[in-house]
Amino acid sequence: MLAILRDLLRYNREFAAGTVLTAIVVGMAVLSAFSPYPPGDIYVVAPDLPPSWDHPFGTTSQGQDTFWLLTYALRNTLLFGFSVAILSRLISLLVGMLSGYKGGATDRVLMSINDTFIVMPLFPLLVLFYFVMRDDMTWALLALVMALLGWAYDARLIRSVMMSLRTREFTRTAVFSGMRTDQIVIREHMPYVLPIVFSTTLNNINWSIGLEVTLSVLGFTDIETPTVGTMIFWANQHSALVFGTWWWVVFPTLLVTVTFIGLFLLAVSMNEYIDPRSRLSRMGGGVA
Amino acid sequence: MSADLLSVERVTKVYARGGLFGRGAFRAVDGVSFALDADRPEIFAIVGESGSGKTTLSRMILNLVAPTAGAIRFRGQDVAHIRGGRARSAFMGAVQPIFQNPFEAFNPLKRIDRYLLMTARRFRGARGQEAERLADDALRKVGLSFAEVRGRFPHELSGGQLQRVAIARALIPGPALLVADEPVSMVDASLRMAIVSLFRALRDDLRVSIIYITHDLATAYYISDRIIIMQKGKVVESGDARAVLDNPQHPYSILLKESVLSPDTIGEGILGKRPPATVDAR
Amino acid sequence: MPAEATGQGAGPVLTVRNLRAYYQMRYFGIFREVRAVDDISLEIGRNEIYGLAGESSSGKTSFIKAIAAANRPPLNIVGGSVRYSFLDRDIFRLDPQTLAAVRWKHLGYIMQGSMNVLNPVRRIRESFVDFAFRHIGLPKAQFFALVAAHLERLHLPPDVLRAYPHELSGGMRQRVTIALATICRPEFIIADEPTTALDVVVQKGVLGMIREAQQEIGSSILFVTHDMAVHANMADRLGIMYAGRLVEEGPTRTIFAEPLHPYTAHLIQSLPRIGDLAPKKALGGAPPNLAEPPPGCRFHPRCPLAMDICRRETPALTTLAPGHRVACFAASPEVRPAPPDEDAGRADGREAALQPAEGR
Numbered sequence: 040m041l042a043i044l045r046d047l048l049r050y051n052r053e054f055a056a057g058t059v060l061t062a063i064v065v066g067m068a069v070l071s072a073f074s075p076y077p078p079g080d081i082y083v084v085a086p087d088l089p090p091s092w093d094h095p096f097g098t099t100s101q102g103q104d105t106f107w108l109l110t111y112a113l114r115n116t117l118l119f120g121f122s123v124a125i126l127s128r129l130i131s132l133l134v135g136m137l138s139g140y141k142g143g144a145t146d147r148v149l150m151s152i153n154d155t156f157i158v159m160p161l162f163p164l165l166v167l168f169y170f171v172m173r174d175d176m177t178w179a180l181l182a183l184v185m186a187l188l189g190w191a192y193d194a195r196l197i198r199s200v201m202m203s204l205r206t207r208e209f210t211r212t213a214v215f216s217g218m219r220t221d222q223i224v225i226r227e228h229m230p231y232v233l234p235i236v237f238s239t240t241l242n243n244i245n246w247s248i249g250l251e252v253t254l255s256v257l258g259f260t261d262i263e264t265p266t267v268g269t270m271i272f273w274a275n276q277h278s279a280l281v282f283g284t285w286w287w288v289v290f291p292t293l294l295v296t297v298t299f300i301g302l303f304l305l306a307v308s309m310n311e312y313i314d315p316r317s318r319l320s321r322m323g324g325g326v327a
Numbered sequence: 328m329s330a331d332l333l334s335v336e337r338v339t340k341v342y343a344r345g346g347l348f349g350r351g352a353f354r355a356v357d358g359v360s361f362a363l364d365a366d367r368p369e370i371f372a373i374v375g376e377s378g379s380g381k382t383t384l385s386r387m388i389l390n391l392v393a394p395t396a397g398a399i400r401f402r403g404q405d406v407a408h409i410r411g412g413r414a415r416s417a418f419m420g421a422v423q424p425i426f427q428n429p430f431e432a433f434n435p436l437k438r439i440d441r442y443l444l445m446t447a448r449r450f451r452g453a454r455g456q457e458a459e460r461l462a463d464d465a466l467r468k469v470g471l472s473f474a475e476v477r478g479r480f481p482h483e484l485s486g487g488q489l490q491r492v493a494i495a496r497a498l499i500p501g502p503a504l505l506v507a508d509e510p511v512s513m514v515d516a517s518l519r520m521a522i523v524s525l526f527r528a529l530r531d532d533l534r535v536s537i538i539y540i541t542h543d544l545a546t547a548y549y550i551s552d553r554i555i556i557m558q559k560g561k562v563v564e565s566g567d568a569r570a571v572l573d574n575p576q577h578p579y580s581i582l583l584k585e586s587v588l589s590p591d592t593i594g595e596g597i598l599g600k601r602p603p604a605t606v607d608a609r
Numbered sequence: 610m611p612a613e614a615t616g617q618g619a620g621p622v623l624t625v626r627n628l629r630a631y632y633q634m635r636y637f638g639i640f641r642e643v644r645a646v647d648d649i650s651l652e653i654g655r656n657e658i659y660g661l662a663g664e665s666s667s668g669k670t671s672f673i674k675a676i677a678a679a680n681r682p683p684l685n686i687v688g689g690s691v692r693y694s695f696l697d698r699d700i701f702r703l704d705p706q707t708l709a710a711v712r713w714k715h716l717g718y719i720m721q722g723s724m725n726v727l728n729p730v731r732r733i734r735e736s737f738v739d740f741a742f743r744h745i746g747l748p749k750a751q752f753f754a755l756v757a758a759h760l761e762r763l764h765l766p767p768d769v770l771r772a773y774p775h776e777l778s779g780g781m782r783q784r785v786t787i788a789l790a791t792i793c794r795p796e797f798i799i800a801d802e803p804t805t806a807l808d809v810v811v812q813k814g815v816l817g818m819i820r821e822a823q824q825e826i827g828s829s830i831l832f833v834t835h836d837m838a839v840h841a842n843m844a845d846r847l848g849i850m851y852a853g854r855l856v857e858e859g860p861t862r863t864i865f866a867e868p869l870h871p872y873t874a875h876l877i878q879s880l881p882r883i884g885d886l887a888p889k890k891a892l893g894g895a896p897p898n899l900a901e902p903p904p905g906c907r908f909h910p911r912c913p914l915a916m917d918i919c920r921r922e923t924p925a926l927t928t929l930a931p932g933h934r935v936a937c938f939a940a941s942p943e944v945r946p947a948p949p950d951e952d953a954g955r956a957d958g959r960e961a962a963l964q965p966a967e968g969r
Binding site: 376377484485486487488515516517518519520521523524542543544545546548549569572573582583584586587588589590591592593594595597598 | 664665779808809810812813816817820835836837838839841842843861862865872875876877879880881882883884885886888889891892895896
């Protein structure tokens with residue numbers, strides 16, 4: 040595994056760049072543990088200071104240090120994206136594999152539910168959800184809701200892969216070797232499905248972070264929890280760009296962009312590496 | 328009376344064709360009957376072109392598809408009524424398949440030995456050393472050994488070797504019947520006859536009956552005892568393999584035999600007006 | 610009619626000299642080289658069907674990709690030349706536009722999967738337009754008259770033009786691709802396992818049609834298949850490939866009557882025939898891995914006649930009788946070792962190996 044990572048870093052530029060960018064973001068999020076200021080406190084430093092050695096990213100109009108606030112924001116945003124991705128991957132894996140392997144009535148029921156989720160308009164639904172919940176809206180609740188909304192596309196993808204795996208001859212060999220269904224699905228088919236899960240995880244993190252930022256900037260989330268989105272929301276509330284406190288908007292925007300690009304590059308390069316076909320040719324097969 | 332190993336009784340399989348309300352029906356297999364004797368192992372060839380229903384028939388014998396009408400009995404028991412893990416396992420221990428494409432018969436991402444060991448464990452209750460010994464026994468019957476296969480991935484073996492491993496795996500449970508669907512059509516010519524001859528050895532030495540499904544009349548002639556020729560789901564001719572192929576009676580069997588190209592017709596121009604080999608000297 | 614096509618002199622249509630095409634792969638620092646086509650020289654004459662026989666991984670597919678300059682990385686041309694009588698230079702030195710213009714017009718293809726040629730959502734008529742219209746350069750009406758006449762000559766019903774590929778049977782689809790490949794009356798046609806996926810009854814008809822079309826337009830065909838029974842009835846001359854090399858070549862009748870290479874002999878001997886119950890001798894082992902071919906003759910680990918020299922030296926393809934070449938030391942003392950592999954000492958020059966020798 041380490042050797043693979045080393046090879047990837049050495050020979051795959053996308054992967055190297057993605058790793059560096061993601062490392063910057065994750066590193067900042069980790070720094071939140073060493074923050075001198077609790078994230079909820081305001082007026083702990085002089086407000087509206089431009090970037091300087093004392094405050095590298097300046098300070099906000101609420102008297103917070105932008106750098107340290109951003110470390111909390113990034114931590115929460117990443118955790119949010121990660122939770123959504125893990126939860127929704129579990130659902131899509133379960134639905135996709137069950138639907139694809141069982142077929143028949145199971146498949147029809149699951150896929151009609153699946154397609155309902157695909158056609159549902161997400162954004163209005165999430166806004167509506169905010170207006171229903173109002174003050175009860177929490178970070179964790181939003182993550183749960185987005186996970187419930189974010190699995191359907193990938194479940195369909197996994198289902199189609201499973202359907203083609205089910206008809207392949209080696210599946211029948213496995214059946215006649217006496218393997219049970221769960222063994223066949225987990226041992227024989229998982230290696231073909233996991234790459235999809237991995238690459239969609241990174242994309243799903245990006246997707247959920249994007250939606251969270253959008254909702255937060257508009258104020259449709261729990262605005263008391265610092266995330267990259269809510270930071271931009273508060274900056275806008277204080278008309279940061281009009282007042283000239285640009286650093287309050289620019290640094291969160293910059294960091295979230297770095298997150299997007301980093302995760303995207305990782306997804307692309309991992310995809311190429313994990314794909315069973317390319318894995319097979321690295322093992323030395325599949326060549327004329 | 329029921330000394331039949333396998334009896335196929337007026338079996339028909341109808342597939343619905345078209346939309347949700349089944350506008351049309353397609354009879355893939357149409358009233359096919361034959362029986363294999365339990366005491367006299369034989370190689371029974373089912374010959375036909377694509378669309379003849381031979382593969383559907385083989386899948387019904389393997390209990391992968393249920394017949395629409397008629398019954399397939401294995402040792403007197405209707406295979407469509409086999410339910411539950413234990414009964415299925417007992418059936419699979421006695422009837423094993425060999426598939427067409429040896430490169431697809433094993434998961435390309437998995438080591439091959441695990442299929443052998445798993446089969447030994449499930450059907451013979453063997454683990455560890457004992458399972459390896461059973462696998463080795465089976466591999467030796469096909470001219471390989473466990474040492475040659477241990478830890479190997481499918482792409483590390485040739486098509487001929489893979490097909491031998493597939494046959495060895497099928498032999499581990501000690502089956503009474505092998506169902507081989509086009510087992511050599513994707514194996515290279517230089518390795519093909521070795522596998523075909525292997526079937527004959529299995530019949531004589533292990534007393535395994537083999538259903539050999541093929542489109543190739545020449546190999547069917549070479550190894551089989553009895554033969555049925557299928558066209559569009561129906562059996563058009565059946566009987567002793569040599570007798571049928573030496574002297575086919577049904578027009579379709581005759582056409583089939585005449586269409587087989589043979590090296591004996593070099594230069595007779597059976598494909599075109601001009602006899603070939605006119606530019607011998609360059 | 611054939612006179613028109615043979616009007617450019619009597620030399621061969623295709624001349625291949627010392628062609629080498631290797632798969633060269635680099636995965637995260639691991640370099641692999643597979644010598645799929647290794648030093649092949651052959652000529653194909655006018656109005657001739659040249660059969661190329663070989664098993665899987667014998668390199669026959671790579672060979673036809675290479676001679677059509679249709680190879681894509683990782684398959685690179687490492688050395689040698691491929692000249693056609695209708696081209697003024699080596700095919701590897703053509704610019705992409707000229708190459709595109711040459712294909713179909715002078716160089717036709719018949720492939721195994723007809724669905725790869727025929728666009729499934731377009732009628733056959735449109736496929737003819739896509740492939741041939743710009744090559745033929747006639748107004749639409751005359752073009753379709755020509756297509757209709759061509760179909761009629763090949764005994765295809767004119768209705769096929771209005772059909773979609775999926776509405777036709779496999780055999781009919783393959784007939785259509787033959788009509789497509791021959792409509793421009795190319796001088797040279799590459800047929801790659803054209804009947805392998807077809808049933809025997811249909812196969813015979815399709816082979817007959819290829820022969821007929823070939824006689825009708827007087828072109829040469831490189832006919833590739835693993836099926837020796839097809840070669841026996843189809844090919845004028847036959848080349849046998851094993852592990853990336855040509856091991857024997859000669860008139861089909863001679864090859865079948867007196868094969869000189871033990872591999873050829875085995876292929877012919879082991880062919881099953883109706884009415885023949887003689888035991889077939891099996892050949893041990895398996896074709897070699899071309900990434901690490903055995904030293905000397907590549908067939909020696911499986912060869913019943915292997916001698917000491919076979920393990921050290923590669924036999925050169927030697928002419929032993931008029932038109933009959935063989936690469937086997939056991940066949941005749943006249944067979945000498947091939948000159949040492951010019952790039953044998955290159956194993957450490959990995960970077961250099963990645964650069965194709967030809968400027969493509």
